[in-house]
Amino acid sequence: MEQYRLADLTAPDVRKLCQRNPLEDESILETCRLVFKDVRSRGDQAVREYTARFDRVELSQFEVTPEEWQSAEQSLDPSVVCSLEKAASNISKFHAEQLGKSEEVQVQEGVLCWRERRPIDPVGLYIPGGNAVLPSSVLMLGIPAKLAGCETVLLCVPPRSDGSVAPEVLVAAAIAGVGRVFKIGGAQAVAAMALGTETVPAVAKILGPGNRWVQTAKLLGMFHGVAIDMVAGPSEVLVVADAAADPRLVASDLIAQAEHGSDSQAILVSTSEATITETLREVERQLADLPRREYAGHALNASYAILTENLDQAFEFSNSYAPEHLILHLSEPRRHLGQIRSAGSVFLGPWSPEVAGDYASGTNHTLPTSGLARSFSGVSVDSFLKKMTVQELSQEGLSGLRPVLETLASVEGLEGHRRAVEMRFEKAGRER
Amino acid sequence: MEQYRLADLTAPDVRKLCQRNPLEDESILETCRLVFKDVRSRGDQAVREYTARFDRVELSQFEVTPEEWQSAEQSLDPSVVCSLEKAASNISKFHAEQLGKSEEVQVQEGVLCWRERRPIDPVGLYIPGGNAVLPSSVLMLGIPAKLAGCETVLLCVPPRSDGSVAPEVLVAAAIAGVGRVFKIGGAQAVAAMALGTETVPAVAKILGPGNRWVQTAKLLGMFHGVAIDMVAGPSEVLVVADAAADPRLVASDLIAQAEHGSDSQAILVSTSEATITETLREVERQLADLPRREYAGHALNASYAILTENLDQAFEFSNSYAPEHLILHLSEPRRHLGQIRSAGSVFLGPWSPEVAGDYASGTNHTLPTSGLARSFSGVSVDSFLKKMTVQELSQEGLSGLRPVLETLASVEGLEGHRRAVEMRFEKAGRER
Numbered sequence: 001m002e003q004y005r006l007a008d009l010t011a012p013d014v015r016k017l018c019q020r021n022p023l024e025d026e027s028i029l030e031t032c033r034l035v036f037k038d039v040r041s042r043g044d045q046a047v048r049e050y051t052a053r054f055d056r057v058e059l060s061q062f063e064v065t066p067e068e069w070q071s072a073e074q075s076l077d078p079s080v081v082c083s084l085e086k087a088a089s090n091i092s093k094f095h096a097e098q099l100g101k102s103e104e105v106q107v108q109e110g111v112l113c114w115r116e117r118r119p120i121d122p123v124g125l126y127i128p129g130g131n132a133v134l135p136s137s138v139l140m141l142g143i144p145a146k147l148a149g150c151e152t153v154l155l156c157v158p159p160r161s162d163g164s165v166a167p168e169v170l171v172a173a174a175i176a177g178v179g180r181v182f183k184i185g186g187a188q189a190v191a192a193m194a195l196g197t198e199t200v201p202a203v204a205k206i207l208g209p210g211n212r213w214v215q216t217a218k219l220l221g222m223f224h225g226v227a228i229d230m231v232a233g234p235s236e237v238l239v240v241a242d243a244a245a246d247p248r249l250v251a252s253d254l255i256a257q258a259e260h261g262s263d264s265q266a267i268l269v270s271t272s273e274a275t276i277t278e279t280l281r282e283v284e285r286q287l288a289d290l291p292r293r294e295y296a297g298h299a300l301n302a303s304y305a306i307l308t309e310n311l312d313q314a315f316e317f318s319n320s321y322a323p324e325h326l327i328l329h330l331s332e333p334r335r336h337l338g339q340i341r342s343a344g345s346v347f348l349g350p351w352s353p354e355v356a357g358d359y360a361s362g363t364n365h366t367l368p369t370s371g372l373a374r375s376f377s378g379v380s381v382d383s384f385l386k387k388m389t390v391q392e393l394s395q396e397g398l399s400g401l402r403p404v405l406e407t408l409a410s411v412e413g414l415e416g417h418r419r420a421v422e423m424r425f426e427k428a429g430r431e432r
Numbered sequence: 433m434e435q436y437r438l439a440d441l442t443a444p445d446v447r448k449l450c451q452r453n454p455l456e457d458e459s460i461l462e463t464c465r466l467v468f469k470d471v472r473s474r475g476d477q478a479v480r481e482y483t484a485r486f487d488r489v490e491l492s493q494f495e496v497t498p499e500e501w502q503s504a505e506q507s508l509d510p511s512v513v514c515s516l517e518k519a520a521s522n523i524s525k526f527h528a529e530q531l532g533k534s535e536e537v538q539v540q541e542g543v544l545c546w547r548e549r550r551p552i553d554p555v556g557l558y559i560p561g562g563n564a565v566l567p568s569s570v571l572m573l574g575i576p577a578k579l580a581g582c583e584t585v586l587l588c589v590p591p592r593s594d595g596s597v598a599p600e601v602l603v604a605a606a607i608a609g610v611g612r613v614f615k616i617g618g619a620q621a622v623a624a625m626a627l628g629t630e631t632v633p634a635v636a637k638i639l640g641p642g643n644r645w646v647q648t649a650k651l652l653g654m655f656h657g658v659a660i661d662m663v664a665g666p667s668e669v670l671v672v673a674d675a676a677a678d679p680r681l682v683a684s685d686l687i688a689q690a691e692h693g694s695d696s697q698a699i700l701v702s703t704s705e706a707t708i709t710e711t712l713r714e715v716e717r718q719l720a721d722l723p724r725r726e727y728a729g730h731a732l733n734a735s736y737a738i739l740t741e742n743l744d745q746a747f748e749f750s751n752s753y754a755p756e757h758l759i760l761h762l763s764e765p766r767r768h769l770g771q772i773r774s775a776g777s778v779f780l781g782p783w784s785p786e787v788a789g790d791y792a793s794g795t796n797h798t799l800p801t802s803g804l805a806r807s808f809s810g811v812s813v814d815s816f817l818k819k820m821t822v823q824e825l826s827q828e829g830l831s832g833l834r835p836v837l838e839t840l841a842s843v844e845g846l847e848g849h850r851r852a853v854e855m856r857f858e859k860a861g862r863e864r
Contacts, residue, residue, distance in 0.1 A: 083839035090539045090833075097537050098547075105529050107522045107794035115530075118773055120807045136840055168843050204807040222651055222663065223461075227807035231654065252852040259848040291847045337822065341550055348824040351856065355849045356825055359840045360833050362539035363821035375552045375636040375659035377819040387809040389795035390769065392780040393788055401522075401792050407515035408568055408791045411600050415723045416691040417787045420684040424783065 001268070001280055002304040006313055009306075017304065018321045020233060020265070020370040025212065032217045035187040036195065036224070043197035050188035057159045057183075062199055064165060064181040069174065072167035081171060084135055087360040088175045091143045094362030098381035099147065110397025115387040120227070122152030122201055123384060124193035125178065126208035126218075127169060129158035129185055135172035140364050141207055141379065142176025148384035153178045154203065156193060158185020186210075190217035194226045205229075207379060209366065229383055233370035234263040237354055238323035238343075240314050240336075241279070243272035245329035249350050250275070251282035253327050254303070255296055256355055262298035267321065268305040269314045276305045315339040322373040325354045342373045398424060433700070433712055434736040438745055441738075449736065450753045452665060452697070452802040457644065464649045467619040468627065468656070475629035482620035489591045489615075494631055496597060496613040501606065504599035513603060516567055519792040520607045523575045526794030530813035531579065542829025547819040552659070554584030554633055555816060556625035557610065558640035558650075559601060561590035561617055567604035572796050573640055573811065574608025580816035585610045586635065588625060590617020618642075622649035626658045637661075639811060641798065661815055665802035666695040669786055670755035670775075672746050672768075673711070675704035677761035681782055682707070683714035685759050686735075687728055688787055694730035699753065700737040701746045708737045747771040754805040757786045774806045830856060 009017070038046040044062075052058050073081075102115040125141040127134055138155065145153045155178050157165055165183055173181055182200055184192055190210075194217075196202030206218055207229035218228040237257035241250050254266040270276050283300060287293050308314045315336065318326060322342035330336060333348040340346060344367030345357050357363045368376035393401070402421055409417035441449070470478040476494075484490050505513075534547040557573040559566055570587065577585045587610050589597055597615055605613055614632055616624055622642075626649075628634030638650055639661035650660040669689035673682050686698040702708050715732060719725050740746045747768065750758060754774035762768060765780040772778060776799030777789050789795045798811035825833070834853055841849035 079835075079839055080843055083836040083843075086836045087840060090543070093539050094537050094545050097535050100532065100535075103529050103532075105526050105794065107525050111522070111788075111793055113526050113794050115809075115812075116769065116772075116778075121773070133844055135843065219651070219654055222654070225663075225803060227662075227804070230659075231657075248855060249852075252848070252855045256846070256848045256852040259846055286848075286851070290851075291845075296848060334824065337548065340548075340820070341553070342818070343820050345821040345823070346548075348822065351827050351830045352823050352825040353830070353852045353856065355837055355841065355852050356543075356830060356833055357821070357823055358837075358849065360836045361543055361823045361825065362537065362545050363823055368818075371657060372659070373818070373820070375818060377547075377817075378821060380547075380819070382814075382819075385809075386774070386800075386805070386807060387812070387814075388772070388775050388805070389777040389789070389810060390780065391777070391784050391789055391793045391795055392766065393784040393793065395783050398783045398785070398788060401788055403511075404515040404518045404792045405787055405790075407511055408519060409787065411512055411515075411567065412565055413723075414688070414691055416684070416688045416718075416728060417790065419718070419722075420681075420688040420785045420787050423680060423684045424785065 001300055003276065004304060004306045006306050006308045006317060014317065014320060018371065028212050028216045032187045032213060032220050035217065036191045036220055039188060039191035039197065040195050044199055047184055047188045047192050047197060050186065051159065051184060054186050055158050057161060057163045059159060059163055059183060062182045062184050064170065064183065069170055072170035073174065075167045076171055080168065084139065084172050084175055087136065088139050088143060090360050090362040091139055092147065095144045095147050095381050102387065108397070108400055110394035110400060112392045113389060115389055117385045117387050119149035120205050120384050120386055121150050122154065122203045123150050124203035124206045125153065125155040126189060126206060126210050126214060127155060127157045128210050129160065133166040133168050135168040136359050136365065137209060138169055138172035138178065139176050140366050142173060142178040144364065144379060144381045145384045146177040148381050150384050152201065154180045154182060154193065154201065156182045156184045156189035159183035187213045187217035190214055190221055194221035194224050207383060229366065229379055230368055230372055230376045234265065235260045236265040236323055236369055237325040237327060238267040238269060238318050238321055239327045239329055240318060241268065241270045241275050241329040242311065242331060243275055244331045245275050246350060247275060247278035247282045250279045250329050251286050253353055254283060254300065255286050255290065257325065258296035258299035258303070259290065259292040262295045264299040266300060266303045267323065269308060269317055270305065271308055271311060271314060273307055276307055280305065311336065322371045324367045324369045324373060327354055344368050344373045344378050433732055435708065436736060436738045438738050438740045438749060446749065446752060450803065460644055460648045464619045464645060464652050467649065468623045468652055471620060471623035471629065472627050476631055479616055479620045479624050479629060482618065483591065483616060486618050487590050489593060489595045491591060491595055491615060494614045494616050496602065496615065501602055504602035505606065507599045508603055512600065516571065516604050516607055519568065520571050520575060522792050522794040523571055524579065527576045527579050527813050534819065540829070540832055542826035542832060543823070545821060545823045547821055549817045549819050551581035552637050552816050552818055553582050554586065554635045555582050556635035556638045557585065557587040558621060558638060558642050558646060559587060559589045560642050561592065565598040565600050567600040568791050568797065569641060570601055570604035570610065571608050572798050574605060574610040576796065576811060576813045577816045578609040580813050582816050584633065586612045586614060586625065586633065588614045588616045588621035591615035619645045619649035622646055622653055626653035626656050639815060661798065661811055662800055662804055662808045666697065667692045668697040668755055668801055669757040669759060670699040670701060670750050670753055671759045671761055672750060673700065673702045673707050673761040674743065674763060675707055676763045677707050678782060679707060679710035679714045682711045682761050683718050685785055686715060686732065687718050687722065689757065690728035690731035690735070691722065691724040694727045696731040698732060698735045699755070701740060701749055702737065703740055703742060703746060705739055708739055712737065743768065754803045756799045756801045756805060759786055776800045776805045776810050
């Protein structure tokens with residue numbers, strides 16, 4: 001890990017440290033556009049060919065069969081099922097609070113306005129596959145979808161080389177209430193859900209993590225009228241630590257992040273030079289026998305530690321970086337919450353490791369990366385709902401608005417707007 | 433207006449009637465990519481050249497000066513200022529309710545989770561210009577931004593041919609609290625706000641209506657890490673009317689929509705053949721002396737009326753169409769609210785014309801079009817906020833989650849995750 005002193009850095013230096021790779025890549029975009037064109041014109045057949053090419057599996061049928069569901073459930077260790085169920089219960093509990101009601105507002109006499117929530121339906125979830133087995137991500141997407149009331153929830157996951165899906169993923173889908181699982185991955189999965197094929201229904205929104213092809217395809221989906229959660233990049237953590245922080249724990253949090261993949265970032269910001277030095281030493285020590293030390297080592301080499309003069313500076317840097325995960329190894333972490341302007345999820349104090357949020361504290365682990373925490377929230381029940389506004393005016397209500405409506409219609413040169421109001425009162429006059 | 437009987441239509445017919453133009457257009461996309469490349473490499477100079485080319489105005493300086501602000505205020509009729517202020521007050525009142533607090537959830541003993549709202553900052557608003565003068569859209573975007581707490585709110589609007597901005601737009605900006613206005617339009621405005629130039633700051637999110645170039649540029653902005661509200665297409669209304677509806681009022685609502693532009697859509701769905709026949713006759717009558725009858729006539733020619741056997745069918749069609757505006761000319765409109773699954777904004781009964789929502793009922797008129805009401809909400813205070821999740825665990829809390837966390841970390845093959853939890857208890861053991 002590179003080490004810097006914030007005081008020595010210029011504004012462009014800081015910008016550069018906060019910069020992650022932008023998504024725009026001409027060749028990936030071209031590939032994805034081709035996939036969309038192909039899936040649109042040839043449907044399932046195109047999906048089948050891309051699956052053979054990219055996943056090296058020949059599939060006659062994409063959808064997981066009742067027999068596959070059943071055997072998945074039977075193959076799992078009961079402790080795994082139980083852990084998935086416990087995580088699901090916590091995720092449900094936290095997300096259920098997000099369903100709160102909208103209040104009716106009487107804007108003025110006779111003018112009543114409010115918002116009505118409706119589920120987005122159908123929705124499509126994407127879960128990466130290949131080497132990774134990610135049942136936790138299935139829970140994080142499936143549970144808020146069902147809480148929101150989405151009736152049709154489908155899930156695409158790349159098939160393994162034998163054409164199967166990891167049983168943990170299927171059991172998590174069953175627990176979350178996701179009814180249909182398709183063994184399709186990559187841009188072709190996104191194209192299939194965005195456009196619909198003979199077997200895959202077109203959806204109104206696509207959510208979930210995935211590589212650059214998947215994310216670029218999600219953006220392309222928007223050109224076709226499909227909503228997406230956000231563009232997800234490599235995972236990242238920023239730890240703010242003071243002199244009281246335990247370097248062993250700080251190091252363990254940096255490593256837990258770094259082992260996700262060699263493109264992960266794990267940033268340490270501290271007011272204490274000793275904390276930085278000891279944490280970096282601990283990182284080396286803990287890396288030694290880590291199974292995924294190759295990924296983690298690579299990620300940590302591309303990461304860095306920054307020494308700041310005080311916590312204000314530390315939070316200023318953190319806000320510029322806008323991390324996906326922000327861990328506060330501080331003696332009074334809650335006191336500093338108000339200083340955080342941009343972060344996906346925040347972990348307060350030494351007993352709140354990121355791992356808790358990854359799996360089972362109840363918060364969602366589908367979070368904004370690459371600085372998108374400046375403008376995006378993580379996935380929540382809101383991600384699966386839309387809110388329509390409703391207005392109900394009485395004659396008195398419209399009468400009260402009338403001068404404003406007619407003036408503004410005139411300003412905007414829309415005579416038909418003015419008349420639509422006026423005509424209502426002509427009628428009332430006639431009937432009186 | 434074409435007339436159909438729903439009973440005679442096949443499912444593909446209905447799909448076709450609900451289909452609006454997709455955004456993807458290779459040539460527009462190519463133009464926008466070029467504009468982005470240019471603005472990235474040459475900043476203000478590129479913006480200046482595009483403004484000369486597309487808006488036919490040579491500008492040495494884009495930002496509206498204090499003198500221009502002042503003279504705008506002085507030039508307006510007091511009744512216009514007063515109407516803008518009244519509309520602003522209603523919009524504020526309705527949107528302020530959306531700031532509600534998130535509750536802390538004790539997920540299990542010692543595991544406390546909640547969401548913290550933070551404003552998105554800076555944000556960029558886009559308002560169309562040219563022939564249109566749209567102060568109401570300035571209020572609809574600026575007011576929720578300020579309510580959300582956004583500190584830096586900029587607005588881009590195309591310059592008029594004399595290089596000025598309509599005073600109504602500037603006064604509305606002042607009322608809404610939008611501090612900086614730039615005379616830049618089209619894709620170059622979006623590129624400038626997405627990438628930043630010497631004079632235009634880069635923003636975290638871009639919101640607002642605009643033509644296909646503006647919307648395509650917004651989508652491109654997402655490739656560069658900038659959030660957008662949604663892709664806005666031509667405006668549209670769907671009216672559901674029963675036999676009791678007044679054909680004059682229904683016709684006035686269809687026309688008010690159609691006069692927006694020749695690509696607007698105004699759909700009538702009714703259970704009564706007489707209502708349809710008389711409404712279409714009224715439409716002809718009211719069109720005769722409408723100033724914008726050319727736009728409105730063109731739009732209505734491309735629109736249609738559908739006769740259904742009952743209201744269930746009418747709402748089924750409306751849900752498939754997913755209109756931006758949905759007006760219920762029904763005797764008991766509120767009773768049918770539960771049947772609406774997708775709409776941007778709903779207007780209940782004859783005293784709630786769309787015009788009320790366009791300007792001053794308080795709801796937002798920046799709404800999902802082209803069927804996006806299936807998956808998008810209109811602009812609200814939420815559009816300017818992100819919610820970060822926070823978790824605070826005690827030792828007991830983490831201890832309660834420990835078996836779940838360790839099991840799931842093992843399933844996902846992430847030993848570093850498992851250790852980050854385990855290590856916390858080793859430390860506790862040592863210290864006991």
